[in-house]
Amino acid sequence: MISAAVGIPEAGLSAGIAFPFGYIQVARPIGCSPEHRWYLPTNVPRTTPYNAQVWTNANLVSSYGRTMMVALPGLPEGSQELIGQWARVKGRTQLNGNFMQSPFTPEPPKNSRGYLQNLVTTDGFDQVQAYYAFTSLMIYMGTLGYDMAKIAPNVFPILINVNAVDDVNAWYNPSAVDLTFGTGRRSSVGEWHLASDHDIVGHEGGHLAFDRIIPALSQWYSGDGGAIHEGFADSIVALMRNDPELSEDFPPNIGRNYGPTLGLRTVAHSLKYADVSSEVHDRGQIYGGFWWSTKLAMEDLLRDTRAAMDLGAALLLEHGFHYATNKPGPADFVDAVLAGAKVLVEGNSKYGLDYAKLAEIIKTAAMNRDLFGKDKKPTGKRTKFGVEFARIIADHSDTFLFIPQPTAYGPHLSRTHMLQYAFAEGGKVARVLGSGLIVFKDANGDSRAYSSSDARLNIKINPTVKVEPRQALEKARETARAILDNHDRVLAQIEERPSLSEYDELEKGAQRDIQVIEREVFVDALRVAESITSASDITELVVLPKGVGPKQSAEDLYWRFAFGHVRFYVNADTGVVVTQQIKQF
Ligand SMILES: [Zn+2]
Numbered sequence: 397m398i399s400a401a402v403g404i405p406e407a408g409l410s411a412g413i414a415f416p417f418g419y420i421q422v423a424r425p426i427g428c429s430p431e432h433r434w435y436l437p438t439n440v441p442r443t444t445p446y447n448a449q450v451w452t453n454a455n456l457v458s459s460y461g462r463t464m465m466v467a468l469p470g471l472p473e474g475s476q477e478l479i480g481q482w483a484r485v486k487g488r489t490q491l492n493g494n495f496m497q498s499p500f501t502p503e504p505p506k507n508s509r510g511y512l513q514n515l516v517t518t519d520g521f522d523q524v525q526a527y528y529a530f531t532s533l534m535i536y537m538g539t540l541g542y543d544m545a546k547i548a549p550n551v552f553p554i555l556i557n558v559n560a561v562d563d564v565n566a567w568y569n570p571s572a573v574d575l576t577f578g579t580g581r582r583s584s585v586g587e588w589h590l591a592s593d594h595d596i597v598g599h600e601g602g603h604l605a606f607d608r609i610i611p612a613l614s615q616w617y618s619g620d621g622g623a624i625h626e627g628f629a630d631s632i633v634a635l636m637r638n639d640p641e642l643s644e645d646f647p648p649n650i651g652r653n654y655g656p657t658l659g660l661r662t663v664a665h666s667l668k669y670a671d672v673s674s675e676v677h678d679r680g681q682i683y684g685g686f687w688w689s690t691k692l693a694m695e696d697l698l699r700d701t702r703a704a705m706d707l708g709a710a711l712l713l714e715h716g717f718h719y720a721t722n723k724p725g726p727a728d729f730v731d732a733v734l735a736g737a738k739v740l741v742e743g744n745s746k747y748g749l750d751y752a753k754l755a756e757i758i759k760t761a762a763m764n765r766d767l768f769g770k771d772k773k774p775t776g777k778r779t780k781f782g783v784e785f786a787r788i789i790a791d792h793s794d795t796f797l798f799i800p801q802p803t804a805y806g807p808h809l810s811r812t813h814m815l816q817y818a819f820a821e822g823g824k825v826a827r828v829l830g831s832g833l834i835v836f837k838d839a840n841g842d843s844r845a846y847s848s849s850d851a852r853l854n855i856k857i858n859p860t861v862k863v864e865p866r867q868a869l870e871k872a873r874e875t876a877r878a879i880l881d882n883h884d885r886v887l888a889q890i891e892e893r894p895s896l897s898e899y900d901e902l903e904k905g906a907q908r909d910i911q912v913i914e915r916e917v918f919v920d921a922l923r924v925a926e927s928i929t930s931a932s933d934i935t936e937l938v939v940l941p942k943g944v945g946p947k948q949s950a951e952d953l954y955w956r957f958a959f960g961h962v963r964f965y966v967n968a969d970t971g972v973v974v975t976q977q978i979k980q981f
Pocket of ligand 1 (some may be wrong): 599626664
């Protein structure tokens with residue numbers, strides 16, 4: 397999810413930066429304009445006949461409203477809609493083969509209060525931007541050696557839902573493997589179509605790429621996984637474009653000052669780990685900042701901006717295959733980056749940097765963020781592959797079972813996570829959340845190393861199941877209803893509060909927007925929960941991750957329900973319900 401502390405203007409409402417709109421809609425010839433030269437890799441095919449209008453830069457603000465002509469890559473001949481090799485776009489309108497969509501609606505909506513209220517983009521234009529931005533990112537990663545179609549076979553083309561919801565929100569859904577972008581129609585500041593911003597599309601596309609490289613980090617029990625994800629999503633966009641500002645269109649649409657150097661977030665900063673909260677976007681800034689500093693240091697050494705960007709982006713992608721734990725902390729992150737750096741540059745003169753120099757850059761950048769140091773030890777440990785691995789499985793075959801998940805096939809290393817299941821009395825089998833084994837294979841498919849750091853080989857199970865799936869489902873529904881009631885109460889309280897100033901009113905609107913989005917998550921979860929007719933078909937027994945729930949000598953079993961973006965865990969012994977909102981990204 398793209399998230400913002402919304403609604404607090406840094407100055408009065410009239411303090412917008414002057415904006416030269418005289419340039420709007422100047423179409424440019426196909427090719428690279430000077431300010432655009434980092435954007436497309438040189439080998440993007442430009443021969444398809446599908447010309448389209450896209451921003452000259454990432455978005456309306458950073459392009460000063462200007463558009464240029466490009467050829468849309470990856471579309472088969474005779475395409476009527478945007479269904480290509482990498483993306484299939486679903487918008488609100490049919491394009492019927494016309495991809496030269498004009499940017500702005502002729503009649504701007506009346507209810508808009510954002511600074512750019514007269515400039516609402518058309519659904520057709522939004523579809524084209526989403527297609528182009530996502531496809532460009534996938535092609536760029538391919539030029540670096542990371543062909544997503546090989547890393548994650550059978551998921552492309554990705555469904556991109558454009559203008560599908562009315563919140564100021566965008567997300568990647570790891571279960572459906574699709575992207576969704578809102579219109580902002582239901583927000584307090586007004587309409588703004590998030591799919592029209594290439595940075596936002598790239599950010600969500602980055603989440604998708606990273607999730608396919610290391611799916612375990614998308615779980616709510618993945619340590620700093622969420623923050624590392626956010627840092628990844630911001631950095632892949634920043635490195636590809638050599639622009640540290642993320643989504644310059646966001647600030648004006650939440651009532652803040654705007655301009656080409658004012659993004660919603662930036663990766664160009666010197667914040668340290670302890671300077672931010674643990675919220676994923678907040679902490680994600682530290683990981684994003686690390687990647688940007690690393691790029692700057694490589695640029696200094698290589699004296700070649702493009703080379704530094706590409707090596708930075710390759711390292712960003714490569715490191716994801718090297719995590720020796722699915723619950724990484726800062727030290728595990730640095731460990732994965734160093735391991736990735738090693739396979740990337742060792743014996744490879746292409747990048748013009750040897751491992752010792754690159755490792756020095758990485759350690760310095762990590763130290764400056766407090767991600768690395770003497771007191772910081774990785775929790776994940778790699779062990780050379782051998783007979784011990786088989787022994788772990790054989791020695792515990794009476795109590796545990798390890799089931800491999802789909803492998804992520806990287807150009808240098810592939811990574812397979814084996815989920816841990818526990819046998820309990822009476823023939824029950826329960827998945828042990830957050831536990832398992834990790835196996836690393838080289839490009840030839842030979843197993844090189846493994847990690848058992850996340851395995852829980854000594855746990856005892858309380859096999860009592862007093863609550864049946866049908867009763868558990870009812871408890872999950874009751875919980876969802878109670879949470880909804882609570883949201884309604886909070887919303888009513890916000891409405892009742894008098895606003896004394898325009899600032900107050902804006903603040904109130906921002907709080908309302910957040911509540912509405914949060915509430916929507918549970919509306920959706922309850923809708924799914926109520927549509928279920930047979931609970932036993934959709935639930936499974938699990939053991940909660942280490943450190944979650946009450947400390948006991950034996951682990952209770954829980955019925956797990958996944959409804960939309962919420963997970964419900966119903967204690968099979970006591971009926972107590974634990975809920976977790978999964979990251980919407
Ligand atoms: Zn995100």
